[in-house]
Structures are given as C-alpha cells and as structure tokens.
Amino acid sequence: MTEVSVTKDAKPAADDLVVLKGVNKHFGALHVLQDIDLTIARGEVVVVIGPSGSGKSTLCRTINRLETIDSGAISIDGKPLPQEGKELARLRADVGMVFQSFNLFAHKTVLENVMLGQVKVRKTAKAEAEQKARELLDRVGVGSQADKYPAQLSGGQQQRVAIARALAMGPKVMLFDEPTSALDPEMINEVLEVMQQLARDGMTMVVVTHEMGFARSAANRVVFMADGRIVEEAVPDQFFSNPRSDRAKDFLSKILKH
Numbered sequence: 504m505t506e507v508s509v510t511k512d513a514k515p516a517a518d519d520l521v522v523l524k525g526v527n528k529h530f531g532a533l534h535v536l537q538d539i540d541l542t543i544a545r546g547e548v549v550v551v552i553g554p555s556g557s558g559k560s561t562l563c564r565t566i567n568r569l570e571t572i573d574s575g576a577i578s579i580d581g582k583p584l585p586q587e588g589k590e591l592a593r594l595r596a597d598v599g600m601v602f603q604s605f606n607l608f609a610h611k612t613v614l615e616n617v618m619l620g621q622v623k624v625r626k627t628a629k630a631e632a633e634q635k636a637r638e639l640l641d642r643v644g645v646g647s648q649a650d651k652y653p654a655q656l657s658g659g660q661q662q663r664v665a666i667a668r669a670l671a672m673g674p675k676v677m678l679f680d681e682p683t684s685a686l687d688p689e690m691i692n693e694v695l696e697v698m699q700q701l702a703r704d705g706m707t708m709v710v711v712t713h714e715m716g717f718a719r720s721a722a723n724r725v726v727f728m729a730d731g732r733i734v735e736e737a738v739p740d741q742f743f744s745n746p747r748s749d750r751a752k753d754f755l756s757k758i759l760k761h
C-alpha cells in the first residue's frame with residue numbers, strides 16, 4: 504500500500520491541547536463513557552474507531568460540551584471547559600466540529616455560511632470575514648460556489664463548505680464525526696483529501712471514521728473504543744497489523760472485509 508508522506512511518526516513535542524481525565528457519562532442506566540483518559544497533543548491527528556454504540560460520537564460531543572459529563576475533567580489548551588455564556592460560545596469556536604450531516608444554514612449562501620460565525624462570535628469586521636471566507640472556500644475547492652445556496656451543491660461540496668466554516672473560526676482543534684459516511688462514494692475522496700491536507704498543515708484533529716485508508720495515512724494514533732471504554736491505542740501500522748485486544752481483532756476482521 505502506498506503511504507501518503509505524512510509525518511505521522513514524528514509526534515509533535517509534548518504540548519497537550521485536549522486532555523480528558525477520568526471522564527464518565529451516563530444516559531440513564533447506560534454508562535456511555537467509562538473512565539476515559541485521553542490526551543491529544545497540539546498538531547496530533549487521532550482517529551477514533553469502534554463498533555456502533557461504543558460512544559465515539561458522545562466522546563466528540565463532550566469535547567465541545569454539546570454533552571455534559573457526570574465526572575472527570577476536560578480541558579482545552581490548559582483551561583477547563585466553560586459552563587455557559589460567551590465563554591462557551593468561544594469554546595465552540597475554538598473546537599470546530601464537522602458532523603455526518605452538513606448542518607449548513609439553508610437560507611444563507613455558501614459565502615454567508617462561512618462568514619457568519621466570524622462576524623457574530625469572533626467579532627471580525629465584515630470585509631475581513633468575507634476575504635477569509637473566500638480564501639477558505641478556495642482552499643477546500645469550492646470557491647466558485649460562494650454565491651450559491653447549500654441545496655445547489657453536491658454532498659461532497661457541502662461537507663467541504665462545512666469544513667471551511669469551522670476553519671473560519673480559527674479553531675485550535677477540529678472534531679470530525681463520520682464526515683464522509685453520508686456521502687456518495689465518488690464524493691468521499693474529495694472530502695478526505697481536504698482533511699489530509701489539514702492534517703499535513705498541522706491542525707490538531709480528532710476524527711471518527713470508518714475510512715481505514717485515511718486512518719493509516721493521516722493518523723498519528725488510532726484509539727479503539729468498545730462499550731464506552733478506550734480498549735486500545737496504537738500507531739496505525741501497529742493497530743492494523745497487530746491489534747492486541749480480541750474486540751479490536753473482531754472489529755477489524757468485520758470492517759476490512761467490506
């Protein structure tokens with residue numbers, strides 16, 4: 504297999520950006536996150552994989568406080584997650600999130616979608632926000648679509664706009680929760696390529712995905728979850744060629760067959 508030349512073995516210097524310590528969360532009787540300890544260094548790309556229902560999305564959502572936690576602690580760049588108000592809005596800007604569904608504002612143009620948060624949350628002047636939005640739209644390859652509405656774009660284009668919108672906030676870390684799983688096969692690569700480039704540019708990323716090619720070539724580390732726990736963590740080569748746990752072996756044998 505040809506590996507894209509990402510410096511995946513050269514881990515950035517010890518500089519912790521996202522730290523989860525002893526995190527627990529329940530949904531009623533379901534213990535969905537169990538004693539999660541996870542530290543993500545600045546510039547690191549972590550791919551989270553695991554069976555359906557293992558808690559991957561919930562883990563992502565706790566990092567930008569879309570879900571609260573029952574116990575433990577989460578900090579971003581040395582600061583505990585804020586509870587509410589302006590601080591929370593700023594956290595959401597610092598922690599960009601891209602979901603499976605694109606969540607663009609349907610009644611705003613592509614350009615307006617990418618400008619909005621900059622103006623409202625970051626208080627960037629309109630002209631500057633527009634310039635940045637156009638640059639980012641060019642960077643993700645949809646610059647010519649700026650004046651269209653989301654529904655006029657393909658799924659892959661919409662997802663790239665969603666990435667540009669998150670990047671426009673100048674996030675410290677980007678969370679991706681299965682960003683390509685709602686896309687037609689021919690559109691998956693154009694989104695993965697944008698993510699590959701982001702990884703190469705040094706963005707700190709947490710990526711939930713079933714795209715094992717992306718995990719192999721872009722990730723510094725693979726985190727395998729099952730039943731609300733982190734069962735195994737390893738560099739991709741090691742994880743894919745020599746998984747230690749039975750859960751991971753079983754999971755890989757199922758998904759690599761497809």
Ligand SMILES: Nc1ncnc2c1ncn2[C@@H]1O[C@H](COP(=O)(O)OP(=O)(O)OP(=O)(O)O)[C@@H](O)[C@H]1O
Nearest residue numbers: 530531533535553554555556557558559560561562
């Ligand atoms: N808001 C909620 N209320 C109650 N239960 C929830 C809620 N959100 C998630 N769950 C449950 O928590 C568990 C973990 O869900 P989560 O979405 O984090 O899993 P996942 O690993 O992302 O799965 P998938 O691969 O299917 O996306 C599942 O059993 C799910 O049904």
Ligand SMILES: [Mg+2]
Nearest residue numbers: 559560561680
């Ligand atoms: Mg999920």
